[in-house]
Amino acid sequence: MAFIGKNVIENLTTAMYEDLRIIYREYIQNSADSIDRAVRDGIITRDEAKIDIDINARKRYISVMDNAAGIPYEQFVKIMSSIADSTKDRGEDKGFRGIGRLGGISSCETLIFSCSAPGEAVLSICKWDAKRVREILVDKTQNPSAAELVDMVTEFSQKEYDEDTHFFKVELIGVEKTSEELLQKDKVMNYLRSVAPIPYATGFIFKSKIADFASEHGFTIDEYQVFVCGERIFKPYTTKLYEPTSNGQKKAYDEIVDIAFKIFPENSDKPLAWMWYGISKFEKQIPSINPMRGIRLRKSNIQIGNENTFSAHDFYFETRGCLYFVGEVFAIDEDLIPNARRDYFNLNDTCREFERLLHPLFYDRFKTIYHYANDYKKALQKQQEFQTSQSDYQQKVTTGGFLNADDKQAHETKLESQEKAAEKATKQITMRDQKGKDDEVLSRVYQALRDKYPVKSTPAKLKPLKEATKGQEYMSQKLSKFSKKEQKTISRIYSILRAILPMDTANMVINKIQEELSK
Known part of the structure; x- marks a missing residue:
């Protein structure tokens, strides 16, 4: 025996x-x-x-x-x-x-x-x-x-x-x-x-949408009333995504604007699993201050592993990809059996089929989503930068805010470079919008980014702007009580300050001197 x-x-x-x-x-x-x-x-x-x-x-x-x-x-x-x-x-x-x-x-x-x-x-x-x-x-x-x-x-x-x-x-x-x-x-x-x-937190506005999707497709989300020392607990999902601040607090930097669903396999009377995931601006990896970051794997609504489970089993194209998303995969098939440690499934044919079905979404689609989101954001930022510089240029021309001709030329050179980048960005945005018009997820991502980085209109061309502002005064020329020779000397002093001091400090000092000399 x-x-x-x-x-x-x-x-x-x-x-x-x-x-x-x-x-x-x-x-x-x-x-x-x-x-x-x-x-x-x-x-x-x-x-x-x-x-x-x-x-x-x-x-x-x-x-x-x-x-x-x-x-x-x-x-x-x-x-x-x-x-x-x-x-x-x-x-x-x-x-x-x-x-x-x-x-x-x-x-x-x-x-x-x-x-x-x-x-x-x-x-x-x-x-x-x-x-x-x-x-x-x-x-x-x-x-x-x-x-x-x-x-x-x-x-x-x-x-x-x-x-x-x-x-x-x-x-x-x-x-x-x-x-x-x-x-x-x-x-x-x-x-x-x-x-x-346990149930989702009351403040998670998408919990009803998740429940409706599950009910529509005959899926069950097992939920129980669990109390710890008399306090009932809930899954702490929220629509806001936070980042830590320097004073030990937190602030929202992004939010989940919608959720998307997926069934594996899509057209089957007996699916292996289903999932939901949040749609945000995907601006960066979600910081650890957000307790439910990552796509979580669950069986009978009990978590298997942690936020890194899918990453640990090579579902993502790049490791960092797992922390751009929030969501849950609910395993259904009875042959998807949690192992004794409940950090993954027993490795059997059904588990391998599960991996094969999820791979295109996790490995390819998720990478595309956050990479395209990042490209789209950068393109919007380039348009904004050009428009901001244009406004700054116009104001300096109107108020005589340039130090001298060299300062004006430097601004124009910078504008020309930003104009080219903005034109390239506009083409990229148009292309992304065209390709994404039938893609509900990417369309929602792009709209959220446009809401955060609005561009008032197509940036104006620089050349007409320069031609319309010839012959304007520089800062030192406003100091009419000084001779032209003295004005040139003051202008040189301003240029030196701009060269040796940080930009904000230099501008503050120059404006103060200008104010005092104008009295």
Whole structure:
């Protein structure tokens, strides 16, 4: 008979997860499955169902509790003492390996599971001596089998309870100092807002559009009421995209103006997945201050991996491409199976087909979108720069704002260069508009960019402007109380100041001198 050693337990507990907060996801996942069954059986309604997480850092205590169906008392011992032998359905249930509940063993002194099933006046309790588990795992003198180890560290009991109460509860008692992040409420909430199967934030205006698209195509987005220390949590999607400021605050630099959808494959009665992604001006990679940046992969609305999952599996043409977008891919096919760590799928034929179907969008289309957006923005900026310089030139001519003929010539030389760049930019914008007129996404991007970088009209030609402004005064010529020789000297001083000082400083000094000499 084969001997399964104690190290199997280590692999399923202390060595399973890089981020300890993943145990919250595992327990929420199990609660979600229990809620689904309770709703199907008519025990509770979807609106009544909830998952409560309590974190008490002072007492070093954590609990995760749902109000679903629990486990009947006659099945409790068998189910809770079975490891990697889940009765769940891979095609329907979110958790199905029977190992997720062991995650807490690595982080506390005692791990307790308790529950009561509907109509049963029994409270069933399973207590794990988690500290002893870890001691045995590192003790080279003890070599029990995996089954023997479980029997050594678990204790079962039952007692009378209110038959009208039904729930399942996980408790971590004596959370270890090495697992401090599990007790940091704000960090736990931020993590769960990203990974948990919860609704979109109320302020996310596109949530109804996403729900309507899903309903229209027969897709389900599993959502549950999850509370952390009494506060309900939501996916923190917003329409604004922020960047950090120098004073430690944030400011909006872009926004999601619309969303686009895609089904994989497009024309199939049994799609593998579907997605939505935000349409913005794609001005730059989205800073990390935005918690939901990147395209997130989800199965049963539980996140798989993080914002870099698609990038890590070479979906993008260039690594930076993953951080220009916001959105979600919802895997549907039952053969798209999250691996044990839930950072990607098991590699099978369906997974490879999934990758093949998504590749054109992620690798080619996404690159085209943000590269074209950047080119279009630069073209608009060149038009704006020319118009701004034109206005500056006209004002200087009108008010006698040039230092001298050389200064005027320098402005005209700069304008001529900007004029050529603006003409080239106009052609580029026209070409992009023509090619993008039947492309809803790019058309929306270009419109958003035009709104931010408006160009009043086609920039006027420089030559007529120069001819209409001949013979105007320079700054020193306004100083009529000075002789022409003195005016030339003043003009030379102005030129020297312009040459040795930063432009803003030079202009400030020159204007001040001009003001004083005009008195």
